[in-house]
Amino acid sequence: MQLHRDRGEFEAAGVRLAVIGQGTPDHARDFQRSQDVDLPLYVDQDRASYRAAGAKVGTLGELLGPAVLARGLRVSLRDRVRQGRVVGHAAQLGGVLIVKPDGSIPYAHLSEDASDVPPNDEVLAAARAAAER
Amino acid sequence: MLGTASKREAVHRPGSADDLGRNRVLDGDGREVALADLWRDRPAVLVWLRHYG
Numbered sequence: 001m002q003l004h005r006d007r008g009e010f011e012a013a014g015v016r017l018a019v020i021g022q023g024t025p026d027h028a029r030d031f032q033r034s035q036d037v038d039l040p041l042y043v044d045q046d047r048a049s050y051r052a053a054g055a056k057v058g059t060l061g062e063l064l065g066p067a068v069l070a071r072g073l074r075v076s077l078r079d080r081v082r083q084g085r086v087v088g089h090a091a092q093l094g095g096v097l098i099v100k101p102d103g104s105i106p107y108a109h110l111s112e113d114a115s116d117v118p119p120n121d122e123v124l125a126a127a128r129a130a131a132e133r
Numbered sequence: 134m135l136g137t138a139s140k141r142e143a144v145h146r147p148g149s150a151d152d153l154g155r156n157r158v159l160d161g162d163g164r165e166v167a168l169a170d171l172w173r174d175r176p177a178v179l180v181w182l183r184h185y186g
Contacts, residue, residue, distance in 0.1 A: 031185035054145035094181035110144035
């Protein structure tokens with residue numbers, strides 16, 4: 001996902017963006033600089049929020065299987081991202097949740113493998129719907 | 134290897150954000166933030182990255 005490229009559209013929709021990663025605040029700042037990302041970044045050092053969000057740890061095949069690598073390459077090209085040095089638990093997979101002030105979760109996309117990343121358009125449409133309801 | 138799971142795990146979409154909201158993360162300055170604060174006044178899009186890198 002390249003949320004930062006659509007940050008203005010998310011903000012115009014009336015939602016808050018938050019990106020959570022592993023590691024330390026220094027790692028987050030390094031990531032911000034190296035990827036030229038202008039988003040609120042947070043770190044979860046013990047990955048408790050990953051577990052609470054329902055994200056999983058991948059198998060070797062879900063990280064490095066041929067189909068996963070091929071799809072990952074297509075996603076990298078689509079989103080124009082480059083893979084850097086891994087920080088934290090290398091097999092931890094991520095996900096996206098939209099949470100409303102009442103605690104409901106109208107949208108969830110939890111990665112089934114390392115290449116499973118939702119398109120920005122899908123998340124943006126869900127964000128707009130969440131802000132309108 | 135790489136801390137991978139030995140068997141395929143299932144993802145678990147939470148039914149609500151009650152438990153999730155009690156988790157605390159650190160912002161870029163090292164300050165603790167409760168996740169629930171992120172959606173207190175408007176919907177939040179939360180993205181968990183595999184890793185910063």
